[in-house]
Structure formats: C-alpha cells, structure tokens
Amino acid sequence: MRQGRTLSSRLWAAAIWLLVGVFVLNLLAVIATVIVSSLATRWLGTWLPAGWTAQWYASAWSEFQLADVLTTTFEVAFLVVLISGLVGAPAAYALARREFPGKRLVMLLLLTPLLAPPITYGIPLATVLYSAGFAGKLSGVVMANLVPSVPFVVLVLIPFVEQIDPKIEQAARVFGAGTSRLFWHILTPLLAPGVLAALLLVLVRTLAMFELTFLTSGPDSQTLVVALYYAVFAAGVRPEQSINAMAVIFMLTSMVWLFIALRFVNPTQIVARARKTAA
Amino acid sequence: MAIASSTRAPFDRVTLLAAPAVLILCALFLYPFVYGLWLSFAPAAGGALANYHKFFADPFLYGTIATTLWLALPVTILNLVLAVPVAMRVRLMHSQRLLTTILVLPITLGVVLIAQGLLTYLGPQGWFNRALMTLGLVSHPVRLVHDYWGVFLSLFITGFPFTFLLTLSHVSGIDPALEQAAATLGANARQRFFRVILPLLAPGLAIAFCLSFVQAFSVFPSAILLGAPAGPTRVISIAAYQAAFEDFDYSMASAIAMIMGGVQLAIIAAVLGLRGLAYRGPAGGGKG
Numbered sequence: 250m251r252q253g254r255t256l257s258s259r260l261w262a263a264a265i266w267l268l269v270g271v272f273v274l275n276l277l278a279v280i281a282t283v284i285v286s287s288l289a290t291r292w293l294g295t296w297l298p299a300g301w302t303a304q305w306y307a308s309a310w311s312e313f314q315l316a317d318v319l320t321t322t323f324e325v326a327f328l329v330v331l332i333s334g335l336v337g338a339p340a341a342y343a344l345a346r347r348e349f350p351g352k353r354l355v356m357l358l359l360l361t362p363l364l365a366p367p368i369t370y371g372i373p374l375a376t377v378l379y380s381a382g383f384a385g386k387l388s389g390v391v392m393a394n395l396v397p398s399v400p401f402v403v404l405v406l407i408p409f410v411e412q413i414d415p416k417i418e419q420a421a422r423v424f425g426a427g428t429s430r431l432f433w434h435i436l437t438p439l440l441a442p443g444v445l446a447a448l449l450l451v452l453v454r455t456l457a458m459f460e461l462t463f464l465t466s467g468p469d470s471q472t473l474v475v476a477l478y479y480a481v482f483a484a485g486v487r488p489e490q491s492i493n494a495m496a497v498i499f500m501l502t503s504m505v506w507l508f509i510a511l512r513f514v515n516p517t518q519i520v521a522r523a524r525k526t527a528a
Numbered sequence: 529m530a531i532a533s534s535t536r537a538p539f540d541r542v543t544l545l546a547a548p549a550v551l552i553l554c555a556l557f558l559y560p561f562v563y564g565l566w567l568s569f570a571p572a573a574g575g576a577l578a579n580y581h582k583f584f585a586d587p588f589l590y591g592t593i594a595t596t597l598w599l600a601l602p603v604t605i606l607n608l609v610l611a612v613p614v615a616m617r618v619r620l621m622h623s624q625r626l627l628t629t630i631l632v633l634p635i636t637l638g639v640v641l642i643a644q645g646l647l648t649y650l651g652p653q654g655w656f657n658r659a660l661m662t663l664g665l666v667s668h669p670v671r672l673v674h675d676y677w678g679v680f681l682s683l684f685i686t687g688f689p690f691t692f693l694l695t696l697s698h699v700s701g702i703d704p705a706l707e708q709a710a711a712t713l714g715a716n717a718r719q720r721f722f723r724v725i726l727p728l729l730a731p732g733l734a735i736a737f738c739l740s741f742v743q744a745f746s747v748f749p750s751a752i753l754l755g756a757p758a759g760p761t762r763v764i765s766i767a768a769y770q771a772a773f774e775d776f777d778y779s780m781a782s783a784i785a786m787i788m789g790g791v792q793l794a795i796i797a798a799v800l801g802l803r804g805l806a807y808r809g810p811a812g813g814g815k816g
Contacts, residue, residue: 258717261613265613268610269614269627273627273631275649275656275685276630276631276685278649278655279646279685280633280637280645282645282648282654282655283644283645283648286648294653296658335548336548336549336552339546339548339549340548340549340550342542342545343542343543343545343546344546346542347542347543358550358554358557359549359553364738364742365742365789366742366743366745366746366788366792368746368748368765368769369785369789369792370557370561372564372772372781372782372784372785373560373561373563373564373565373567373782374556374557374560376560376567376772376778376782377559377560377563378560379778392556395556396553396556396557399549399552400549400553403549453636454636457636457637457638459639459640459748460746460748464773474638474641477641477644478753481640481643481644481647481753482752482753484647492644493644496641496644499641500637500641503636503637503638504633507636511629
C-alpha cells in the first residue's frame with residue numbers, strides 16, 4: 250500500500266521506526282550486558298569492564314556442576330521430544346484425516362494446555378506428581394513437560410497432514426502398497442519436514458520452559474534454566490560474572506536449536522500456531 | 529474433504545492413533561486439574577469453602593489479584609497499542625525475516641535469562657542508567673530493579689515481541705485490496721485505518737490481547753528476581769507457590785491456582801464478549 254508523501258505521514262513512519270529501533274537496541278543491549286559481564290575481570294561503575302577474561306566459564310562449569318545439569322537438560326529435552334513426536338504425529342494424522350464423535354472435545358483438550366498459563370495447571374500437576382512419587386525425579390519433569398509439548402506437536406502437524414492429498418495415499422493403495430510401505434514410502438518422506446520443524450520447536454520450548462520444570466524438579470533433576478534461576482535467586486553468594494557465564498551457556502544451548510529451527514519455520518509460526526487453530 | 533468414504537467412517541483403526549495423546553493429556557492435564565479443584569474444597573481444617581474464605585479475608589492474599597492485574601493489564605494494553613502501528617508498517621516490508629528473528633529471541637530465551645540480563649542492565653551502574661545520565665535526562669540513577677518497573681519492563685521486553693508477532697500474522701491476513709479500494713474512494717490514512725483496518729482487525733486483536741494477557745498475568749520468575757516479591761510485585765503466582773512449597777498446604781495452593789484461573793477466565797470472557805460486538809466476516813477481498 251502506497252502511503253501519502255505528506256510530512257505528517259513521514260513523521261509517523263519515522264516515529265514507528267524510532268520505536269522499533271529503541272526496542273531492538275535495548276533488547277540487544279540486555280543480551281550484550283550478560284555476555285560482556287561473563288567475560289569481565291572486574292566491572293564496576295564504568296561503561297566497559299576493566300579487563301577481559303574467560304576464567305568465569307571454567308569456574309561456572311565446576312561451581313554449578315554444569316556437566317551434570319547439561320546432561321539432565323538434554324535427557325529431559327530428548328525424552329520430551331521423542332515421546333511427544335511418537336504420540337503427537339499419529340494423533341495429528343488421525344485428527345486431520347478422520348471425523349469422529351467427540352472430535353471437538355479432543356481439540357479442546359489439546360488447545361487448553363497451550364492457552365492456560367503453566368502456573369495454573371502446574372501447581373495441581375506438581376501436587377499429583379508428588380503424591381504419586383514422580384516429582385523430584387527426571388520422570389516427573391518429563392511428564393510435566395509433555396503437557397504443553399504433545400498438543401503443540403499435534404496442532405503444528407495437523408495442517409501439514411491436511412495439505413497432503415489423500416489421493417496420493419489412495420493411489421499407493423491402488424498400486425498394492427501395504428500399510429507399512431505406505432507409511433515408510435509415502436507418509437514419512439512427505440511429513441518429515443513438518444515433524445522436524447515441530448520437534449525442533451518443542452526442543453527450544455522445553456529448554457526454556459521454566460515454570461513446569463521448576464515446580465516438579467528436585468536437586469538432581471534440574472534443567473539449565475531452573476539451575477540458572479536458583480543461581481540468580483541466591484545471587485551475592487557467587488560472583489555475578491560466574492552467573493552470567495552460566496546464562497551465556499544457557500543462551501548458546503537454546504539459540505543453536507532456535508537458528509536450526511528457523512531454517513524450517515517462519516518466526517511468526519512460533520507464536521501464531523495456537524491462534525490459527527483457535528480462530 | 530472430497531473423499532467422503534474415508535472421512536465418514538465412524539471408529540476405525542486410524543482414529544485410534546489419537547488415543548495415546550488423549551490418554552496422556554487426560555492423565556497429566558485433566559486429572560490433575562479436576563483433582564486440584566476437588567483438593568481446593570478439601571482443606572486441612574474448616575468447611576469446604578475454608579480456603580476461599582481465607583483467601584478473600586486476608587489482604588496479603590486477595591491483594592495479590594490487584595497487584596497482578598496492576599502489572600498485567602497496563603503491560604498488555606501497552607504491548608497491543610504499540611504492536612498495531614508497528615505491524616501495520618512492518619507488513620509493507622519485503623524482508624521481515626531479520627526483524628522477526630531478533631524479536632523471537634526474548635521469547636525463546638525465556639523470562640529467567642531476560643530477568644538476569646535486566647538486573648545488570650537496569651541496575652544503578654548499568655548501561656541504561658548510564659545512557660540516561662549521559663543524555664542528561666536524569667541527574668542520578670533511577671531505581672528500576674527490585675521494584676514495580678523492573679518487572680514491568682521485563683514483561684514488556686518478552687511480551688511485546690509475542691504480541692507483535694501475533695498482530696503481524698493478523699494484519700498480514702487483511703487483503704491490501706480493501707485498503708486500496710478505500711483509498712480510491714478518497715479515504716485518507718487515518719480514515720482507512722479506523723474505518724477499514726481496525727474493524728477487520730478487532731477479532732484478531734481480541735485473541736492477541738487474551739494470549740498476551742494470560743502470559744503477563746502468570747508472571748512468576750521475573751516478579752521474584754527483578755521485583756520486590758514481598759511488596760509491590762507480590763503477584764498471585766508467588767502466593768500460590770508459597771502456599772504449596774513453603775507452607776506445604778497443597779489444598780490452599782490449589783485454591784489459589786483455581787482463583788488465578790478464574791480471574792483470567794473472567795478477563796478473557798469480558799474481552800471476547802466485547803469482540804462479539806465487533807464486525808465478524810471475511811477479511812479477504814473480492815467475492816467473499
């Protein structure tokens with residue numbers, strides 16, 4: 250749409266770009282603060298630190314037992330991705346291809362965990378998991394993280410399945426393909442990009458999921474984001490640079506996956522998926 | 529669907545593929561929720577409604593609703609008011625990828641990391657206060673962290689990109705031909721926005737408002753790390769968390785979680801009710 254070339258419309262456009270610029274500048278500055286502080290020898294009352302060092306990464310690594318925490322984090326994330334993929338992809342196929350009584354109820358059951366804030370259902374869930382003896386362990390953390398992940402995979406994949414013409418499957422049947430051939434030779438190659446995108450997003454979301462992991466994890470089942478929270482919460486005990494070094498490690502672990510995911514999906518999809526199904 | 533024979537079969541084996549997902553959600557979402565609801569009416573002492581009586585009798589508890597709303601509503605409204613004009617402008621760009629990638633960062637990095645960054649950035653020695661003083665806007669550092677404004681800014685920095693990306697996807701769904709038609713008929717930019725775009729956008733904005741509000745209302749880690757969790761930013765999630773994990777009163781904690789869900793539902797119902805008054809119809813052009 251061509252905007253008018255009047256002075257007021259130019260001022261308006263400039264004001265909007267200024268707003269975006271200030272926001273992006275502040276956002277990048279917040280991230281830069283963490284990185285600069287993690288590399289600083291001493292940083293008090295100046296624009297930039299007195300000197301640079303990488304020693305905080307080594308001390309954070311041993312102080313916060315990051316080797317263990319990272320192992321737990323990836324165990325949790327891997328299990329959540331695996332289970333939600335195995336459970337979510339078939340469910341998406343069934344929901345995209347079949348009409349059945351109660352389908353609207355199933356869709357509602359899938360949509361609510363994505364729209365409800367984690368704290369609201371996380372507290373009753375943690376209560377149940379504690380009384381069943383799962384909370385405080387890896388299994389409890391994985392279970393809690395499945396609640397938003399399974400519906401997410403299903404809702405991301407439904408449109409992917411819908412865009413595959415059922416005639417392709419029927420043609421394969423006509424030519425004598427059995428169910429396993431149909432699955433491996435027709436559905437798997439066609440659905441692979443969608444499944445990959447959905448699972449990468451689940452991975453990114455699980456790495457950043459604070460509330461559910463926080464409510465259900467014990468000392469041995471903390472993921473990196475929860476360990477980071479405890480470090481910030483108890484700040485003052487340890488040097489700030491060390492906490493920031495841990496924050497940078499967290500940032501790197503999730504950003505790597507985010508950038509891989511962004512090769513397959515449009516950024517707006519990360520937030521807009523729930524809406525498209527809701528509307 | 530054109531293939532009626534395959535889609536109309538009532539219960540076949542393909543439908544059963546949805547069963548594991550449904551079972552997992554019933555066990556881990558529906559059952560805990562129903563159990564929590566029941567538990568909230570089964571307090572350690574007193575009648576069925578004792579928890580709710582206690583909550584609404586103690587200002588330290590019921591005050592958290594107002595505290596949370598006082599954070600969540602202004603942030604959500606600000607996010608939405610800023611997101612609409614920015615989305616209107618960004619939709620004209622050919623390459624939105626760089627901007628949307630930068631904006632998706634705070635969403636994926638999560639609130640804990642942003643809170644940690646903001647603690648230093650907004651602190652008395654941080655770059656933000658330094659820049660304000662260098663520009664001569666203030667004479668001494670402004671107190672932002674461990675206060676209302678720290679939490680407000682953290683909600684803004686994670687919430688605005690979320691609201692913006694939602695709004696952008698709605699705005700991109702409006703056919704530019706409608707605006708061009710209005711321009712041809714002599715409407716100026718202001719008229720085109722308020723008479724054509726805004727009515728078409730209203731339903732989408734209502735959804736964006738609800739999703740952003742729910743996120744802001746459930747503010748938890750940043751209220752503790754960046755705010756004053758004993759005072760001005762003692763939000764309702766903190767009250768629920770303390771009941772569960774400091775007092776070990778799961779019944780009370782469930783009651784607070786239910787009240788929290790109820791308040792959110794009330795706000796969302798109100799917003800969606802308002803949406804019902806707005807235009808409903810196709811946002812595409814042509815023969816709709």
